[in-house]
Amino acid sequence: MSFRKTVKLLCGFAGGSAVLVFAAAAADSRGCFGEPAGVWSRLTVQAALPAWTAANNHTPSPTGHAWDFNWDKRDQATLSNGTKKKETSTEDPSSEQDNGKPKATRNILLIRHSQYNLSGNGDKERVLTPLGREQAELTGERLAALGLKYDVLIHSTMSRATETAHIISKYLPGQGIELLSCDLLREGAPIEPVPPVTHWKPDAVQYHEDGARIEAAFRRYIHRADPKQKEDSYEIIVCHANVIRYFVCRALQFPPEGWLRMGLNNGSITWLTIRPSGRVALRALGDSGFMPPDKLTRT
Amino acid sequence: MSFRKTVKLLCGFAGGSAVLVFAAAAADSRGCFGEPAGVWSRLTVQAALPAWTAANNHTPSPTGHAWDFNWDKRDQATLSNGTKKKETSTEDPSSEQDNGKPKATRNILLIRHSQYNLSGNGDKERVLTPLGREQAELTGERLAALGLKYDVLIHSTMSRATETAHIISKYLPGQGIELLSCDLLREGAPIEPVPPVTHWKPDAVQYHEDGARIEAAFRRYIHRADPKQKEDSYEIIVCHANVIRYFVCRALQFPPEGWLRMGLNNGSITWLTIRPSGRVALRALGDSGFMPPDKLTRT
Numbered sequence: 001m002s003f004r005k006t007v008k009l010l011c012g013f014a015g016g017s018a019v020l021v022f023a024a025a026a027a028d029s030r031g032c033f034g035e036p037a038g039v040w041s042r043l044t045v046q047a048a049l050p051a052w053t054a055a056n057n058h059t060p061s062p063t064g065h066a067w068d069f070n071w072d073k074r075d076q077a078t079l080s081n082g083t084k085k086k087e088t089s090t091e092d093p094s095s096e097q098d099n100g101k102p103k104a105t106r107n108i109l110l111i112r113h114s115q116y117n118l119s120g121n122g123d124k125e126r127v128l129t130p131l132g133r134e135q136a137e138l139t140g141e142r143l144a145a146l147g148l149k150y151d152v153l154i155h156s157t158m159s160r161a162t163e164t165a166h167i168i169s170k171y172l173p174g175q176g177i178e179l180l181s182c183d184l185l186r187e188g189a190p191i192e193p194v195p196p197v198t199h200w201k202p203d204a205v206q207y208h209e210d211g212a213r214i215e216a217a218f219r220r221y222i223h224r225a226d227p228k229q230k231e232d233s234y235e236i237i238v239c240h241a242n243v244i245r246y247f248v249c250r251a252l253q254f255p256p257e258g259w260l261r262m263g264l265n266n267g268s269i270t271w272l273t274i275r276p277s278g279r280v281a282l283r284a285l286g287d288s289g290f291m292p293p294d295k296l297t298r299t
Numbered sequence: 300m301s302f303r304k305t306v307k308l309l310c311g312f313a314g315g316s317a318v319l320v321f322a323a324a325a326a327d328s329r330g331c332f333g334e335p336a337g338v339w340s341r342l343t344v345q346a347a348l349p350a351w352t353a354a355n356n357h358t359p360s361p362t363g364h365a366w367d368f369n370w371d372k373r374d375q376a377t378l379s380n381g382t383k384k385k386e387t388s389t390e391d392p393s394s395e396q397d398n399g400k401p402k403a404t405r406n407i408l409l410i411r412h413s414q415y416n417l418s419g420n421g422d423k424e425r426v427l428t429p430l431g432r433e434q435a436e437l438t439g440e441r442l443a444a445l446g447l448k449y450d451v452l453i454h455s456t457m458s459r460a461t462e463t464a465h466i467i468s469k470y471l472p473g474q475g476i477e478l479l480s481c482d483l484l485r486e487g488a489p490i491e492p493v494p495p496v497t498h499w500k501p502d503a504v505q506y507h508e509d510g511a512r513i514e515a516a517f518r519r520y521i522h523r524a525d526p527k528q529k530e531d532s533y534e535i536i537v538c539h540a541n542v543i544r545y546f547v548c549r550a551l552q553f554p555p556e557g558w559l560r561m562g563l564n565n566g567s568i569t570w571l572t573i574r575p576s577g578r579v580a581l582r583a584l585g586d587s588g589f590m591p592p593d594k595l596t597r598t
């Protein structure tokens with residue numbers, strides 16, 4: 001299946017080191033997004049203002065907020081140089097009934113890893129607690145019960161996400177689901193939160209490195225379907241609270257620095273859908289209603 | 300309990316007519332928010348730009364987005380005329396450990412009504428379907444299982460919300476929970492969504508009336524605790540998808556016109572917490588994991 005192959009290829013491309021991560025992100029930028037050097041040079045010159053927040057908006061609103069239909073640079077009504085195609089038949093990209101137009105919706109189910117041993121010495125020792133393993137079983141059960149045909153299960157390479165993903169995959173046996181790991185999805189400091197908090201103060205260098213890496217993860221995994229994709233797809237991504245919250249803000253085109261205004265239970269499901277028009281909907285954030293209340297944690 | 304009395308008093312004040320609704324909103328504006336005539340005159344003159352979106356932000360961010368700690372005009376560090384108190388001991392309103400400072404957190408559980416008969420003739424006939432009644436039982440069960448001490452259950456006066464609320468209340472019998480209804484919470488068109496949609500086009504007059512009414516509901520129900528409140532409170536509000544989504548955007552200080560970027564299942568739980576500092580967190584949006592997948596609907 002070419003869809004799976006593409007994901008695998010991209011994942012294989014992600015290296016563990018910061019250098020490789022930056023190389024991958026830069027390659028994305030050149031290869032798919034039509035923003036060659038500018039994005040990264042602006043990042044260097046103006047570190048406080050990540051380039052991806054200065055949106056090139058298309059649909060201004062009365063209050064100045066807007067929706068950029070070409071946010072993932074895959075808008076079929078837009079030429080590769082960024083200008084609108086002349087033959088665009090409708091001003092409203094929400095009409096997706098036209099023949100020959102892409103019709104497949106991507107569903108992305110973002111799972112926060114379950115509870116882990118916070119006092120472990122380094123990532124390798126920070127494995128799931130007994131409760132954490134139980135939570136992962138419950139998440140796996142729920143994902144199976146939803147009865148969807150999952151295309152792929154991608155997880156962060158951190159121990160707690162890997163372990164959660166392996167437990168979940170046991171519940172999806174008939175699907176021949178492919179398990180892929182990706183360094184880009186590791187936990188980190190995506191962008192300085194607004195309002196600031198006192199109990200969590202990463203160094204500037206953490207924002208500097210993690211910010212670009214997590215943005216690279218967003219651009220890799222959160223986008224509309226390829227025009228050739230015929231059927232709706234369902235993908236599971238097991239990763240981390242900061243990564244998921246940042247993805248949600250970015251996908252909904254809400255200010256990314258607002259990510260800490262949301263909280264996620266361990267093992268919870270956050271569901272994004274992306275339509276061929278580029279419309280995005282958040283169907284649930286932090287759904288953990290499938291867990292008995294005494295199994296809920298947020299650590 | 301003075302907290303309940305206050306809610307009751309405010310609810311009793313809300314009339315069914317637009318005139319009373321506006322009067323209530325204007326009274327709120329004078330009484331609590333220190334924005335006397337300006338808000339409403341600006342609304343008249345500049346109808347396309349609701350005054351509440353032009354935030355008087357306090358904590359600017361690198362990208363120009365900010366967090367207004369005094370968003371509900373209840374910041375204890377701010378005098379009633381809107382200026383900062385001289386004796387403010389800390390620049391960071393997140394430190395909530397100081398003695399004598401308010402400590403109670405408000406938890407607001409927003410429930411979307413369950414499935415109803417869409418083909419009914421007017422609100423009175425638009426009652427819950429058999430599945431809708433079953434969903435409300437499941438929501439009630441879950442709320443009871445969470446084991447929280449609920450202070451009040453407020454519901455929109457529309458039939459489907461009233462019926463959902465009554466079923467839910469059966470599951471909270473030991474609590475002596477008070478049921479209140481409120482016209483401000485009825486379904487409506489809060490603000491023109493960005494991006495626009497083709498399948499839903501309310502008239503300008505709907506946005507004009509509903510917009511101010513739903514904003515009035517937001518200001519009435521979504522705010523930090525009174526400084527005198529000693530313990531954390533848990534309130535259930537049973538209302539409607541548009542109202543809940545608008546509340547979430549406003550509470551998180553995300554652009555309110557982004558409300559249609561979210562979707563909510565029937566009977567789902569959306570959980571907001573509001574700290575004494577004015578910090579807000581969304582703990583879950585549209586949690587419906589407590590329902591078997593074959594009971595899930597979004598109508």
